Amino acid sequence: MGESEQAGVIAGRFRLGGLLGSGGTASVFSAEDTVTGRRVAVKLLHPHLSESPEVRAAFLDEAKRIATLSHPCVVTIVDLGTFLDGDTPIAWIAQQLVEGRTLAEYVRVEGVLSPAEVVDVGSDVLSGLAAAHRAELIHRDVSPANVLVRRVDGGLRATLLDFGLADAAGRTAHGDDVLRSSVTAATAGVVGNAHFASPEQLSGSAVGPAGDLYQVGGLLYFALTGRAPFEGGDRAAVVRGHLNAPPPVPSVRRRGIPQAIDRVVVRALLKDPSLRYTDADEMRRALLAALPPDAPQPAPPRAPSPSATAMTAATRALAPAPHTTETPAPVEEQPPRERRGAGWGVVIAIIAVLVATATAVPLLSGAGRTAPPAEAVTPDDAATPSATAATTPGTAAPSASIAATVVPALTTVADANSTLAATGLRLGDVRTRDDVAPAGTVLESDPAAGTTVVRGSIVRLTVASGSNAVPDVTGMDAAAADAHLRAAGLTSTTVTVVSERPAGLVLGSEPAAGSSVALGSAVRVLVAAAPLPSPTVSPPAPTSTPSPSPTATVVPTSSPTPAR
Structure with missing residues (x-):
C-alpha cells in the first residue's frame, strides 16, 4: 500500500x-x-x-x-x-495553521476597517516585511488575499502569508510561470497581482523593498475603502493607473479618515521608489504615529458575526507585535496608542460623520482653505427631508436631526434589497462585470461597505455576470495554460496544431483571449506540434515511366519481316 x-x-x-x-x-x-x-x-x-x-x-x-x-x-x-x-x-x-480569514474576505463580509484597525493590520504586515527584507527577501505579492486577520482584544492582528513570488532584492518580476520554474524569451511576461503590483514590477524593472511598501500602500487603501487603488474595465486600465495616475487619497473615497493616514498611503503609492519610505520600519513608525489616541473614528469597529468565526483553530497563539512609540523626526512624538473597543467607536461614529463634513480637508489642500459644504457628504440622490433642510452655505455642521447608518456588506444581489432596506438604505443601479465569482455575487458597492451615510441613501452595486474573460495563455506550456484557465473559472481542452514554433508552446486559444464566456466553459488551447516529416521518393522512380516500353515492344513486331 x-x-x-x-x-x-x-x-x-x-x-x-x-x-x-x-x-x-x-x-x-x-x-x-x-x-x-x-x-x-x-x-x-x-x-x-x-x-x-x-x-x-x-x-x-x-x-x-x-x-x-x-x-x-x-x-x-x-x-x-x-x-x-x-x-x-x-x-x-x-x-x-493560523486562525482568521484573509483581509479580502474580512472586508467583503464585515465591511471596511476603522482607521485604528487599519493601523493595527498595517503595523503587523510592515513588521513582518521588515524581517523579510533584513533576510534580503522581497515578498512581491502583498495583497488582501495574502494577509490573514483575526480579532484580538477588540483590535485586529495580521499574519503575512504566501511567499510564492518572493525573490532576492533587485530581481525583476518577469515570467509567465508563477512558480518561476521556466522563463524564456518566448514566455517572458510580468508575474503578480495587477491590482496591487508596484509600477516597477509591472514595467519589468528591478524590484526592491520599496516595491513591497507600494503594495502595503495599496493594501491600506483597500482596507480603508473596500477598493483597490486603481480599477478599470480590464487589466490594461489597471496597469495604466499604477504606471501613470496620481496616488488615490483614501479620504476622497471615504470621509473621516485622518489626514496623517492619507499621507502615509499616498507616500507609499508614489511612482518613484526613491520617494517612498526608506524601509518598512520607517513606514511602520509613520503609520503608528498617524492616529492620535483621541482621534475620532468614521465608523464603529465591527465585531465578527457568528457566521464569520475563524475557519480553523490556530496551532499556537501569536504574540502581538509590540507597538513602538518612536516616530520619525518631522512628526511630533505621540504617546503609546491605546486600542479602542467597539463601545467607544459606537459612541463617536455618528459624531464623526457629522463633524467630518465641516472639518475634513483634502490631503493636498492649502492651509486655511474653507471646508466643503456639509451637503457634499451626502450622495446626490440621497436627499431626504431631514438632510436637505439641515444646512445652508457657511454652517459649521449639519442638523442633528440627520439620521446616519452604515452601508452593510452585501453578498448576493438577491439579498441586497432586503439587507439594505433593513438598514434604511435603497438599492440603486446594478451593473454586471465579468469575474471568477458566481453570477450575482456582489463585487463592489458604491458607497463601499462600512461607509457611514445618511439614511435613505442609494447604494449602487457591481455584481458578477456569471462569465469571465478568457486569459491570454499564448506562449505558455499546456500545464501553465490549464492552471491560468482554471484560476479564471474555466476548463481547457488541448488541441495540437502543426506549427514551425517549438513543440509544446501554446499558440493561442478558442475563444480568443479577452472573450467573455460562461464560467465552467471549456476553452480549446492550441498547442504547437512538430510538422510531420515529408514522404521520401526514391530517385529512380521518375525514370521508370512506361514511355520506353512501347519502343521496346515496337521493335520486335518489325523484326520478323525478313524470312529465314
Missing part, C-alpha cells in the same frame, strides 16, 4: 481534513500532523504541475525562502517534501 493510501494519511504523517483554499498552482488543506499531534495547513502542488521536476523544485523553494524567518507576523513553515501518489511525486509544504 502506497503512502497516499494509508487511511487518508499523506507523506506518511499528515491526515488531511477540509479544503481551506485552492488556486492555479496548489490546494491547501487543514491536516493533523500524526507525528507531532498538531494541526497544520498542508499546501499540495497540483498533480499535473508536480509531474515536472523543475516545477516541484520551484514550489519547494517558496518554503525554503521563508523557513529561515521566525517572526510572529509571518506564517511559520513546519516541514516540506514530496510523496508518491501512484507514480506521480507530489510536492507538499506544511505550515502553521
